[in-house]
Amino acid sequence: xxxxxxxxxxxxxxxxxxxxxxxxxxxxxxxxxxxxxxxxxxxxxxxxxxxxxxxxxxxxxxxxxxxxxxxxxxxxxxxxxxxxxxxxxxxxxxxxxxxxxxxxxxxxxxxxxxxxxxxxxxxxxxxxxxxxxxxxxxxxxxxxxxxxxxxxxxxxxxxxxxxxxxxxxxxxxxxxxxxxxxxxxxxxxxxxxxxxxxxxxxxxxxxxxxxxxxxxxxxxxxxxxxxxxxxxxxxxxxxxxxxxxxxxxxxxxxxxxxxxxxxxxxxxxxxxxxxxxxxxxxxxxxxxxxxxxxxxxxxxxxxxxxxxxxxxxxxxxxxxxxxxxxxxxxxxxxxxxxxxxxxxxxxxxxxxxxxxxxxxxxxxxxxxxxxxxxxxxxxxxxxxxxxxxxxxxxxxxxxxxxxxxxxxxxxxxxxxxxxxxxxxxxxxxxxxxxxxxxxxxxxxxxxxxxxxxxxxxxxxxxxxxxxxxxx
Numbered sequence: 001x002x003x004x005x006x007x008x009x010x011x012x013x014x015x016x017x018x019x020x021x022x023x024x025x026x027x028x029x030x031x032x033x034x035x036x037x038x039x040x041x042x043x044x045x046x047x048x049x050x051x052x053x054x055x056x057x058x059x060x061x062x063x064x065x066x067x068x069x070x071x072x073x074x075x076x077x078x079x080x081x082x083x084x085x086x087x088x089x090x091x092x093x094x095x096x097x098x099x100x101x102x103x104x105x106x107x108x109x110x111x112x113x114x115x116x117x118x119x120x121x122x123x124x125x126x127x128x129x130x131x132x133x134x135x136x137x138x139x140x141x142x143x144x145x146x147x148x149x150x151x152x153x154x155x156x157x158x159x160x161x162x163x164x165x166x167x168x169x170x171x172x173x174x175x176x177x178x179x180x181x182x183x184x185x186x187x188x189x190x191x192x193x194x195x196x197x198x199x200x201x202x203x204x205x206x207x208x209x210x211x212x213x214x215x216x217x218x219x220x221x222x223x224x225x226x227x228x229x230x231x232x233x234x235x236x237x238x239x240x241x242x243x244x245x246x247x248x249x250x251x252x253x254x255x256x257x258x259x260x261x262x263x264x265x266x267x268x269x270x271x272x273x274x275x276x277x278x279x280x281x282x283x284x285x286x287x288x289x290x291x292x293x294x295x296x297x298x299x300x301x302x303x304x305x306x307x308x309x310x311x312x313x314x315x316x317x318x319x320x321x322x323x324x325x326x327x328x329x330x331x332x333x334x335x336x337x338x339x340x341x342x343x344x345x346x347x348x349x350x351x352x353x354x355x356x357x358x359x360x361x362x363x364x365x366x367x368x369x370x371x372x373x374x375x376x377x378x379x380x381x382x383x384x385x386x387x388x389x390x391x392x393x394x395x396x397x398x399x400x401x402x403x404x405x406x407x408x409x410x411x412x413x414x415x416x417x418x419x420x421x422x423x424x425x426x427x428x429x430x431x432x433x434x435x436x437x438x439x440x441x442x443x444x445x446x447x448x449x450x451x452x453x454x455x456x457x458x459x460x461x462x463x464x465x466x467x468x469x470x471x
Contacts, residue, residue: 004035006175006199007042008182010049011192016042018204021172026092026319027310029357037172037200040208046196050138050165051214053193058135058163065161066114068188073110075184076149080104083149083177088310090174091146092274092319092359095311101273102149102177109153109439116440116457117161128471133464135163136240137216140209142230144222145171145321146276146380148178154443154454155219156195162463164216167196169209171222173321175199202226210234217241217463221278223378224403224448242452242462244278244444246378247406250399251281252421254392254412259290262411263297265434267384269409271305271363274318275329275382278449279407279429283375285395288388291367295344295386298365302345305363308354319359320381326359329381333364336374342367344386370398378404392421400426405446407431428453 004023005013018039023032038046076083080103087093087102124131139159143151148170159166170178182197198205210218210233217240220230227243234241251266253259269281286294310318320326333348346364354360363382368375375385389395399408405427412418415433422430428445431437440456452462 004033004176004179006035006179006197007038008197009042009046010196011186016198016200018042018200021199021201023090023174023176024322025089025358026321027089027358028355029323029359032089033176035199038169038198038205039200040204042198042200043167043205043208043212046167046198047138047209047212047214049193049196050167053191054137054165057165057191057194060163062117065163066117068190069110069114069117069157069161071188072184072190073107073114075187076110076181077104077107079180079184080107083180085311086176086180087148087174088318090176091148091276091321092310094274094315094318095313096315097273098310101147105439106149106153109150110157112439112456113153113157113161113460116460120457120460126468130469130471132467132469133461134467136463136465137164138214139164139166139463140212140215140218141166141168142206142209142218142220142222143168143170143178145174146273146278148174149181151221152178152181154459155221158454158460159219159463160195162460164463165194167198167209167215169198169200169205172199172201207233210239211237213237215239219452219462220244224450227450242444242454243450244452244454245406245448245450246404247278247280247445247449248283248376248378248402248404249279249281249407249409249427250283250285250402250425251409252395252399252411252425253284253286253294254395254410254417254421255287255289256413256417257411258413259293260297261434263294264301266409267298267301270384271317271382274320276320276380278378281407281409282379282384283399284384284386285389285398286386288390291386291388295365295367298384298386299345302363302365307351307360307363309358317363317382319354320361321359323359325380326361329361329379329383332374332377332379332381333366333383336366336368336372339372340369341372341374346382370401376402396421396424400424403448406444406449
């Protein structure tokens with residue numbers, strides 16, 4: 001267990017003035033670190049530092065900013081194994097993917113932002129006007145605990161690229177990789193005050209950050225409930241917000257799909273990071289005529305999964321991040337079974353061989369009706385809902401019958417048919433027949449999954465004001 005300084009303001013590490021907080025191990029429940037969280041005074045100092053640093057940072061050249069970001073990416077890639085090991089403990093990410101997701105993907109995303117910046121047109125002639133893109137000012141970034149560094153790379157990094165200064169508040173549940181990232185920023189030579197870190201609770205640090213009058217934009221990833229609260233707090237100041245919120249994404253399998261491929265990939269898309277993914281494919285919509293075959297495939301696939309210690313390279317599914325999250329996931333499963341859901345695989349029992357004290361949930365597959373609570377609410381754990389339908393029209397209707405609209409997938413033997421269905425889904429991104437995730441494409445949601453976009457030029461543009469100069 002270590003004592004951590006988790007406040008970084010004006011290039012100086014300090015102990016926060018807020019509550020004493022602990023970071024727990026998802027693997028075995030032990031305390032990994034203790035620290036004093038940031039309070040409103042710490043946030044005030046961070047916003048003041050960012051505000052002071054903004055003029056000079058906004059005046060730097062594109063080449064200077066891109067070079068610093070690439071230097072940071074190199075340092076992140078160099079520490080990828082270390083970052084992955086920490087994330088395995090504080091998030092529960094299986095070691096097999098941890099260094100890739102929490103290290104190398106982060107580095108690649110930072111480099112993509114740098115490349116996007118270098119090719120971006122900051123000026124454009126529109127008739128008799130010169131249209132300029134200028135940085136907003138101070139950006140506030142509030143990130144969740146499931147992918148702390150990737151979210152940082154899609155919020156803090158494009159803000160800095162655009163010429164904004166920033167204050168970051170990560171989740172206090174999993175802040176240790178973020179602390180390491182700020183060490184990398186300092187090593188890369190980021191000037192004092194340009195990026196500041198305040199690790200604290202929403203009540204002590206988050207609300208003070210969102211309502212600070214020096215903040216020009218708030219970018220948040222987390223629950224829909226908290227996103228609504230942030231929008232409410234930001235409204236009196238007319239502070240711009242971007243919100244990347246929850247999801248209940250559907251993987252739609254059409255009757256001519258390669259069933260083995262579709263089911264296997266959909267299960268992986270549900271269980272990635274132990275189901276702790278906002279864009280997880282947590283609903284599998286299948287033809288009723290092929291339901292029995294789908295369920296046999298799922299039973300066999302789940303039986304082959306290794307659930308256990310995230311530090312073990314053999315592990316496919318690790319723990320969820322906290323005891324509270326485990327109880328929430330198990331509560332959803334038990335409630336669904338009480339409402340008539342059919343257990344296909346897994347269930348609420350213990351995970352044999354997993355370390356004592358860890359927050360483990362067995363990968364679970366349930367056959368459900370679309371109206372059940374578990375088919376409509378985000379669970380954020382390793383739970384897949386199978387929904388049978390009788391036609392393509394019904395499949396589209398079921399996929400769209402949700403408060404959310406973050407992600408989705410379509411599977412068909414006919415790519416044109418799959419694309420036609422993808423166009424009808426009310427969601428921010430859709431993978432057709434396993435199309436790969438693209439860090440340069442826009443990522444964000446429809447409906448209660450939020451608004452605004454991250455990734456590529458779409459994410460960069462969130463941090464600009466637009467000025468028209470009449471000539």
